[in-house]
Amino acid sequence: MKSIQKPIVIVGAGFAGMTVALNLKNLNPSLPILIVDSESNFIFKPLMYEVLSEEIRIWEATPKFANIFADAGITFLKNYLTKISFKENILEFSDELQLSYQYLVICTGSIPNSFLIKGVEENCYFFNDFNDLNKLKFFLKESQKTSLNKKLFIVGGGPSGIELACKIKDIFIDQFEINIIEKSNEILKRNKIFNREQAESALEKRKINVLLNATVKEVSETKISIFSEDGITSLEKDIVIWTAGVKPNLSYLETDDVTKKYGRILVNNNLQIENHNNCFAIGDISIIEGMEDLPITAQVAMQEGNHLAKNLELLIQGKDLLPFEFQDNGEMISLGIGEASISGLGVTLSGKLAFETRRLIYASKLPDINESLKSASSWLFQKKSFFKKFLKKDNSN
Ligand SMILES: Cc1cc2nc3c(=O)[nH]c(=O)nc-3n(C[C@H](O)[C@H](O)[C@H](O)COP(=O)(O)OP(=O)(O)OC[C@H]3O[C@@H](n4cnc5c(N)ncnc54)[C@H](O)[C@@H]3O)c2cc1C
Incomplete structure (x- = not known):
């Protein structure tokens, strides 16, 4: 050798x-x-929505690198x-x-990519790592102390924008009027049709507004300026969450x-x-x-x-x-508390079953660190035997 x-x-x-x-x-x-x-901890980004909704705790989605790699005999340096x-x-x-x-x-x-749009870096919230998540969570929780129907804009109708919108609506109900701004003519443009349709009905059910063919021109401390077929509109905002690209x-x-x-x-x-x-x-x-x-x-x-x-x-x-x-193994998106949509590997699933399956599939995607991910396992491995048929333990992801 x-x-x-x-x-x-x-x-x-x-x-x-x-x-x-x-x-x-x-x-x-x-x-x-x-x-x-x-950083000292791995971030299981697809579970950040569940951390926001407190369906799982922050430490469950952020195992320590030192533990993971020590168990595997690999040297870790921060x-x-x-x-x-x-x-x-x-x-x-x-x-x-x-x-x-x-x-x-x-x-x-x-x-996150602000595309150098004026005011985005300074006046938007982001959702890319746990610092972003903590800042956003603090803002949302503080908002509960004041009036209802605050104006919340999410820029970007991709998976992050849609998943966030549904979770926030389910957690905070009428605290926010949620508006998604998307530059193309449909949400989830690059995603599977089944998931797009499930997402559209999830948004409709939650009365989340979607503005298509609209681009953001500027975000100030109090307003968001949007260019659409009606020209440029400047709207009052309480918070803008930027998920428009990386x-x-x-x-x-x-x-x-x-x-x-x-x-x-x-x-x-x-x-x-x-x-x-x-x-x-x-x-x-x-x-x-x-x-x-x-x-x-x-x-x-x-x-x-x-x-x-x-x-x-x-x-x-x-x-x-x-x-x-x-190898395209399909895609999964969470759609509010306890709900998701899955399309791939010949399976389409939605609702609560998809939610349970989604978390188990995530667990199965990391077979080599199951031992180190013991912290997350309480959430990830529940009902594992019931969902065995959806799990692919061949390490091909
Ligand atoms: C909220 C959210 C939800 C998502 N959901 C899904 C999903 O459901 N399904 C899916 O397939 N994808 C999802 N993604 C995308 C997915 O998380 C990324 O594509 C994936 O993390 C990319 O893996 P990576 O290893 O390239 O980068 P990362 O996983 O981001 O890892 C990069 C690492 O590099 C470290 N690092 C960065 N700069 C330096 C430096 N200069 N020196 C040392 N270390 C550095 C960081 O600390 C980090 O640990 C999601 C992303 C987000 C933000």
């Missing part, structure tokens, strides 16, 4: 990073793997990457630590470090960064040449992580790498 001199360094321990680390360790337990993240010197194979971190690598995997995820989190890259497409790192179908064959980029930060339409999801990030583990092992053995292939 071939060995390597320096550790394989993985920066970013989210869905992509965690999957590659754990799978690689399984394939070759003797490999030295160092995984770095700027640090923030600030620079990569691709020529010298050196990483620089915010505390001035320098690390050299033989193989590098970067997977630092996404951050961009890759690549603050550590210099302009000429790598080739990008649509702002993301361009990789070949082996997941290698162009001109840097020992470096890989996966998850939300990268785009695969020829597969530009893949969605920016945890499902893709985990499949890439799983595939990259195999490719790294092949590379170390001096063998040819294999091209990545995406």
Whole structure:
């Protein structure tokens, strides 16, 4: 068996990073793997809506990296990457630590994209991580102390916007008049038709307004300006939640470090960064040449992580790498407290059964860290045996 001199360094321990680390360790337990993240806890982002609604507690969706990786025999370092010197194979971190690598995997995820629209950064709430969630939760709870029917706008009719709108309505009932602003002519434009239809009726049932073909021009402290077929309208607002898009989190890259497409790192179908064959980029930060339409999801990030583990092992053995292939396993969206919609793998489900199935499928997507995710298991594993037929434990995500 071939060995390597320096550790394989993985920066970013989210869905992509965690999957590659754990799978690689399984394939070759003797490999030295160092995984770095700027945070101490994993964030199970698809469960953030349930944390907001208090269907699960915050600690249940945020297991500690140190526990997950210690159990797997992987070294975890908490640090923030600030620079990569691709020529010298050196990483620089915010505390001035320098690390050299033989193989590098970067997977630092996404951050909200304000598209430089005036006032968005300053006057909107976001829903991308637990800081955002805590700020939003505080605002919503404080609002309960004052009048009803506050004007709440959600910008973006994608999954995040729809899921948030339904949860907020179910938690706070008449506290807010909820309006979704969507720039295209339908909500969930890139999602499955079944889920779109379920979402439309969930919104209608909850009397959530949807304004289509509308774009936000500016958000001030008190108003939101919207451009639609009626021209520009300026409306009073109490809160605007921005879920209109994300961009890759690549603050550590210099302009000429790598080739990008649509702002993301361009990789070949082996997941290698162009001109840097020992470096890989996966998850939300990268785009695969020829597969530009893949969605920016945890499902893709985990499949890439799983595939990259195999490719790294092949590379170390001096063998040819294999091209990545995406398998669409469907999609799930939560639609309010205790309800969801699922479409994929030949199954369409909605309502309470879909809600239970959704949480069990999430549990089954992380088979290698079930032990470490004991904290989340009380929520994720309830009624597991009943839903066995929906669980796919083959690690293919
Ligand atoms: C509210 C919400 C709900 C979602 N729901 C779904 C869903 O239902 N299904 C689905 O498939 N997808 C969902 N997604 C999308 C999914 O979460 C992302 O596509 C997925 O997390 C991408 O994985 P990743 O590993 O690329 O990034 P992430 O999981 O975001 O991980 C990136 C990691 O990098 C770390 N990091 C960032 N910068 C640095 C740095 N400079 N140095 C060190 N560490 C760094 C971060 O701390 C983080 O741990 C949702 C996203 C959100 C926000």
